[in-house]
Structure formats: structure tokens, C-alpha cells
Amino acid sequence: MLLEIGIIVVKILAVIGLVLPLAGMLGWIERKGSALIQDRIGANRASIFGFAGAGLVNTMMADPLKFATKEDIIPRGADRFLHTLAPCVNLFPVLVAFAVIPFADVLVVGDRIINMQIAPLGVGIMYVLAMMSLGVYGVVLGGWASNNRWSLLGGIRGSAQMISYELPLGLAIVAMVLTYGTFDLQAMARAQGQLLWGWLPAWGILYQPVAFLILLIAGIAESKRIPFDLPESESELISGYFTEYSGIKHLMFFMTDFVEVIIVSALLTTFFFGGWQVPYLTASGFVFPWGGTLDLPNLVIVVLQMASFTLKIVFFCWFQIMIRWTIPRFRYDQLMHLGWLGLLPLGFANIIVTAVMILAFQ
Amino acid sequence: MTPLTFFPLAALIVAAALGVILNRHPIRSGLCLAATLFLLAIMFVFLDAHLVAALQIIVYAGAILVLFLFVIMLLNLEAELPQRRRQNLTIAATVAGGLFAAAGIYALFTSGGQLPGPGTAAAPPLEFGSSAALGYRLFTHFVLPFEITAVLLLVAVLGAVVLAKKKMS
Secondary structure (H helix, E strand, C coil), X not given: CHHHHHHHHHHHXXXXXXXXXXXXXXXXXXXXXXXHXXXXXXXXXCCECCEXXXXXXXXXXXXXXXXXXXXXXXXXXXXXXXXXXXXXXXXXXHHHHHHHCCCCCEEEECCEEEECCCCCCCCHHXXXXXXXXXXXXXXXXXXXXXXXXXXXXXXXHHHHHHHHHHHHHHHHHHHHHHHHCCCCHHHHHHHCCCEECCCEECCHHHHCHHHHHHHHHHHHHHCCCCCCCCCCCHHHHCCHHHCCCCHHHHHHHHXXXXXXXXXXXXXXXXHXXXXXXXXXXXXXXXXXXXXXXXXXXXXXXXXXXXXXXXXXXXXXXXXXXXXXXXXXXXXXXXXXXXXXXXXXXXXXXXXXXXXXXHHHCC | CCHHHHHHHHXXXXXXXXXXXXXXXXXXXXXXXXXXXXXXXXXXXXXXXXXXXXXXXXXXXXXXXXXXXXXXXXXXXXXXXXXXXXXXXXXXXXXXHHHHXXXXXXXXXXXXXXXXCCCCCCCCCCCCCCHHHHHHHHXXXXXXXXXXXXXXXXXXXXXXXXHHHHHHC
């Protein structure tokens, strides 16, 4: 009993210890990446005796120190309690959503089989959806409790946008649930270990390219980044719902955005790109389609799977940052048109086609 | 569900529900309602109904209540000043509340004081509360109520569109 609790605590610490620093790193990658895209030198001030450590000094020391030492300002006339509650309500649901994301197959230690997923919930993906739908409260509260018209506008825009894009997001996920026949993300990742025609890894993208597109777009919209950053729109609303936040509370809003980028990447990876699967790596080692096998111990396999999962997630994070610095912001009517008249009917059509195909090939 | 988990959770739910009607500010009332629904979802989790818990959060806490807050914020409602109570309303509220309490107490006495859920009543089937079991029941035994609800929702959507169209033209 004590050992089992210990294992779960270790898993939670491992996931949190991976997600939060990665979110911090993304803050640096975003600034450096934007500098490279816009042909300028960016984020080159933080260093210790000339040692910048590829952004490590920036992420691990300069940023946290700066945010932690700033004054925490609550504007006059603001609701003090809700103003403080908002950033917590914003960050908490996205972080706990990682509980059902599988980051490797099972680890065998002696006669104990450890599932590399914090909580093997039967409702899996529904839990992620539930937590993501709670994230909107932080935006609404932050916008309202700041006692600032621009913040209120940002909060209202944010809630309208997040509810609108939650629908196509849900529809894309319904198509994936139909395809795999389960809610459990670990089972979905395992199902993608098969080979098509003996050589092609059967990853979800081959079956559901349309769902991938919908999930990618709706996912970026959920994380409220350019081209969907109307709740924040720096040039008109001065970062919208978190204009009136400083210090650690501002950092929490800032981190939430990047943690959302990571959870969207994790979902894209798990649904469409095999999750922790490495091509041709089975539970006993590599089995190549051209003959030849390479037996590996279980521990090496798990490490390889975790590395594969992390690599795919980092790729999609990078991809989202590229999109953010490439595409200009939508107009508000374009945003609503894309959501309600573009993605939503596409999502419905995708579900119907998927269901018919499943029925036909049953 | 053991009394050790049930009573603290039930107390929290009642406290949050009281917050809905006792708060003067509409936004705070709305948030208390969100807390109530979230805590109810936790209650469902303890009763092994994971899917119902997830749906409760997605549909009620995550969508419907956000729209409530959205409307309150758009109308920019201020805190309500205490008003003189209207007597008819007080009588009606007391009668309705009394009837509801009586029904609850009756149900409690007839159930023999047992709390429902795992560990107390007869053990539920192994697949209880799973999405597969729930979906199976929904599409076989409860298919008629399910379809009628779907039609009802469709009518509501059409009604909303018709009302909005009239205002616009």
C-alpha cells in the first residue's frame, strides 16, 4: 500500500517535473524563435559570466527571479479574493489533465507491473475534456475581477472563443474514440503499435487526417495564442484578461498558456502519432519488417518510449510556436465563422464518415 | 461510499449551494453554483460513476454555467440591495421548500438509513458506471427517453434560433 502510493507520487513528480520546466523553456524558445523568424537577435541578455546555457539561465533563473521579486498589485475596486483565485483556477485544471496521459508502456520491476500513466481512468479522454473545459473559469474570473474594461472585454472574448472551439475539439475526439473503440489513452497508444501491410506503423494520422486538422486548429484556439489571441490581443486590449496582474500571478497566467500548448501537443501525439510508440519497437525489443530482431531489456524499452514521447511533444510545441509567429491574428467574425461554419460541420461530417466506415469494415 | 467521505463532501455541497442563494453578488452566486456542480461531480466519482462525473463537469460546470457568467458579465449586474420581502413569495417558497424537505426525509426513512454506493448496499456489477455499460443501457433499455430528450433539445435549439431571427430582422 505504502509502496503503491510512493510509486504514484514519483510518477506525479516526474510528470510535473517535466511539464513545468518545459513550459518555462517554451517561454524562452518562443522569444528566441520569434527573433530568428523576424531576423533579429533576441533574448541574449541573461547569462552568468557569458554563459547562457541555451536559455537555461534565462528559464531557470532570470525569469522566475524577476517574476518572484515583482510587486503583486491588486487594482483599486477589484474583487480581492477572486482576483487572487483566477490565476490558480486557470493553471490547476490544465496541470491535472496530465494525469491520464500515458508517457510509456508498462515498466516491469520484479513481479510488479507499473503502468506509465499517473491515473489509468476508464473515462480517460473525457477527463481531459472536463479539465480543459474548466480552464475557461480562470479567463472569465481574471477578466471580471480586475475591475478594468479592457480586461472584461478580454474575459468575455475568451469565454466565447473557448466555448465555441470546445465543440469541434470534442467532435474530433469523438471520431478518435470511434476509431479506437476506447476512452483510455493508454489503450489508444497501444493500438497504434500494429503495422499496416507489414511495414507501416498504424498511427492515427493515417486513419483520421481530418480529425488531426480539427484538433490542431481547435487546440491552438483553446490555448488562445495567435492567430486566435483575441482575448489577449496585445495591440488593442493590452493582454486582455491578465492586464491587471503582476508578479507570480502574471507568471501563472503566462505558464498556463504554455502548459496548454504542451497538453495539446500531448493529445496530438497520443491520438495521431503513436503516443510513446517507437516504430518497430515491441514489448521485447526491435522487430524489423525486413527481418532481424534486436532484443532489449524492459528498462531500455521504457526509456526509449519516454524519449520518443517527449521528442514528439517537443516537435509539436515547436510547430505551434512556428504557427504563432507566422500567421496574423484573425478578425473576430472570421474566428467565429471558422469555428461554427467551418470546423463544426467538418467535425460532424468526419464522425458520420468514420461511423459508416467502421460499420462497413466490421 | 463510506460515511467518512460522504459527510464532509455533503457538507461542502450544502455550503456551496447556500452560497448560491445567500450571496448578494450575481457573479459570486454563479461561482458558488459552479462549485456545487464540481463537488457533485466528485460525489459521482466516489459512487463509481466516472462517466457521469466527467459529463457533469463538461456540460454543466464547463459550458452552461460559463454562459450564465457570460450573460451576467455582459449585463454588468451589480450587487443586489436588500429588498423588502414580498409576502406571497415568502409563503410560496416556504411551502415548496417544506414539501421538498418532506420528500427527502420520507426517502431517507424508507431506504433504511443506508447510503447508496460501493461497500454499503449489495455490490454493484463489475462493469458498473463504465462508459461501455452506461452506453449499452442507454441504447437498449432507455432508448426511448434518450431519443425523446434528443428531440426536445432540437426543438429548444430551433426555438432559440427563431426567437433570435425575429429580433434581428
